[in-house]
Amino acid sequence: MFGSGCAASAMEDHAVTLALSRRSMLHGSAALAATSLLIGGFSTVAVSDDRVARRSNLTLRVQEVNGRPTYNGLSPGPTIVADPGDTIDVHLINDLPALHDDCVDNHNSFHGLNTTNLHTHGLHVSPTTDSSGRFDADNVFVRVVPKNQVVPCADVVTADVKTVRWHENRFRFETGADHPSGTFWYHAHKHGSTFQQVAAGLSGPLIIRDRPGAMPEYIARASEKILMIMNQGLVLTDPNGGGTAGPTIAMHPGEVQRWRIINAQAAGNSFAYIQSNVPGLEIYQIAFDGLTLHRRIKVDQGNDDEPWLNPAALAPGNRTDFIVRVPPDAKESSFSIPVIREVREALGLSGAIASEIKIDISGRPLNSAWSDDDTLPGPGLEPFDDVPRSRRKIMFSPQFRIDGQAYDGRVKHSVPLGAKEEWTVYNNTGGVHAFHIHVNPFFVTHVNGVELARDDPLRRWQDTVGLPYGDDGPGSVTFRTRFETFTGKFVIHCHILRHEDLGMMQIVEVTG
Numbered sequence: 001m002f003g004s005g006c007a008a009s010a011m012e013d014h015a016v017t018l019a020l021s022r023r024s025m026l027h028g029s030a031a032l033a034a035t036s037l038l039i040g041g042f043s044t045v046a047v048s049d050d051r052v053a054r055r056s057n058l059t060l061r062v063q064e065v066n067g068r069p070t071y072n073g074l075s076p077g078p079t080i081v082a083d084p085g086d087t088i089d090v091h092l093i094n095d096l097p098a099l100h101d102d103c104v105d106n107h108n109s110f111h112g113l114n115t116t117n118l119h120t121h122g123l124h125v126s127p128t129t130d131s132s133g134r135f136d137a138d139n140v141f142v143r144v145v146p147k148n149q150v151v152p153c154a155d156v157v158t159a160d161v162k163t164v165r166w167h168e169n170r171f172r173f174e175t176g177a178d179h180p181s182g183t184f185w186y187h188a189h190k191h192g193s194t195f196q197q198v199a200a201g202l203s204g205p206l207i208i209r210d211r212p213g214a215m216p217e218y219i220a221r222a223s224e225k226i227l228m229i230m231n232q233g234l235v236l237t238d239p240n241g242g243g244t245a246g247p248t249i250a251m252h253p254g255e256v257q258r259w260r261i262i263n264a265q266a267a268g269n270s271f272a273y274i275q276s277n278v279p280g281l282e283i284y285q286i287a288f289d290g291l292t293l294h295r296r297i298k299v300d301q302g303n304d305d306e307p308w309l310n311p312a313a314l315a316p317g318n319r320t321d322f323i324v325r326v327p328p329d330a331k332e333s334s335f336s337i338p339v340i341r342e343v344r345e346a347l348g349l350s351g352a353i354a355s356e357i358k359i360d361i362s363g364r365p366l367n368s369a370w371s372d373d374d375t376l377p378g379p380g381l382e383p384f385d386d387v388p389r390s391r392r393k394i395m396f397s398p399q400f401r402i403d404g405q406a407y408d409g410r411v412k413h414s415v416p417l418g419a420k421e422e423w424t425v426y427n428n429t430g431g432v433h434a435f436h437i438h439v440n441p442f443f444v445t446h447v448n449g450v451e452l453a454r455d456d457p458l459r460r461w462q463d464t465v466g467l468p469y470g471d472d473g474p475g476s477v478t479f480r481t482r483f484e485t486f487t488g489k490f491v492i493h494c495h496i497l498r499h500e501d502l503g504m505m506q507i508v509e510v511t512g
Contacts, residue, residue, distance in 0.1 A: 218371050252366045390419060
């Protein structure tokens with residue numbers, strides 16, 4: 001499914017580079033909304049401004065193909081598309097073989113490898129149940145075991161949120177009418193098997209469509225591509241699941257496209273960034289982690305800052321949206337996007353592993369909508385100018401620990417509903433990590449103790465952030481966040497998922 005061969009570039013000295021920097025650190029919407037979309041039993045319908053909330057249904061059958069788990073026989077899974085205010089019902093069926101490996105002495109190890117669940121990464125939804133209390137929502141403590149699985153130790157970790165579901169489970173994700181529109185994704189998230197399953201491809205795109213009239217015309221009318229950076233390579237996704245590895249993207253002179261890029265890698269310290277040295281090709285960042293920016297940001301040719309100082313860089317779990325514009329007078333040409341799987345310049349080493357994606361520019365010139373006004377509507381979240389009185393410090397520690405302790409299933413942070421807090425997350429490991437929090441996004445204000453300027457593109461909302469390492473002490477990121485809407489237990493963890501499975505995770509409980 002994931003081919004790696006691509007034709008040699010016809011413009012080898014002109015390329016857009018989408019590079020994955022694996023630093024082991026010893027230090028559209030027009031396309032989406034145009035019509036009803038049927039995805040393996042999941043149906044969404046385009047509606048007007050006075051729309052009513054819809055309930056959509058999707059069946060995800062986890063089954064083995066060529067020794068790897070897939071959703072409905074394909075990887076990545078089908079694209080889930082919804083509008084703000086919609087309810088997404090997912091019937092998850094675990095048809096993987098029974099392994100009987102859930103009961104282990106050390107739960108911070110790889111175990112329960114065929115036990116799974118479902119996490120909607122970045123959505124602001126309930127971490128426990130739906131509003132009726134009948135269905136699980138974004139509860140990553142749920143375990144859906146294979147048919148005939150023997151689980152004698154149902155409470156390996158003594159937390160009352162641990163729940164076993166036999167063979168299948170129905171999840172219900174209720175988005176609020178004010179939920180941000182943007183690029184999100186879903187993936188398996190059962191502690192002990194998260195890394196193995198996501199690395200194998202148990203993930204898929206999840207798009208919350210833009211509200212009618214919210215985006216500038218040139219964005220609303222742009223054709224869309226969804227690209228997932230997976231352990232198997234860069235994949236241009238198919239709405240029904242699966243996709244094309246090393247794809248060719250066709251563009252006309254004068255065309256404008258929206259690229260939604262999801263860094264779904266699970267292995268290694270893999271950061272993605274995009275560069276362009278194709279004369280005249282314009283690339284602009286318009287959203288990050290599913291949250292629209294206030295202004296588009298032009299991606300320049302350099303764009304090679306360290307990941308935590310590069311607004312277009314993606315830590316594992318991050319997403320970004322780009323607007324890509326071909327000049328109207330562009331000549332017919334083909335060129336390649338090298339996808340660098342490992343860049344070792346930071347360690348003074350040479351060499352890289354790459355696959356490629358081609359872009360073919362041909363056909364009649366288009367007069368696509370465009371605007372020189374770089375203003376965007378923003379994420380729709382209340383500004384966060386005040387400094388919260390409540391502050392927390394969290395330390396990512398060596399040996400896959402947080403605050404010096406491995407994950408033990410106990411609540412480490414209790415927060416009242418509606419609380420506003422400032423967190424500083426330190427990295428004391430000498431290597432790169434990626435901090436992720438479920439349910440509530442955060443607003444970044446400082447990197448390595450230095451406050452970001454008001455107009456710094458890094459000063460923004462997100463749900464996952466790369467943690468810098470420090471040469472003379474811990475690196476750090478400081479952010480502000482609100483614990484809104486939902487009570488219950490959820491997790492913070494390193495989104496280098498091997499680290500999470502080995503213990504780099506804590507539980508947060510919102511009470512009220």
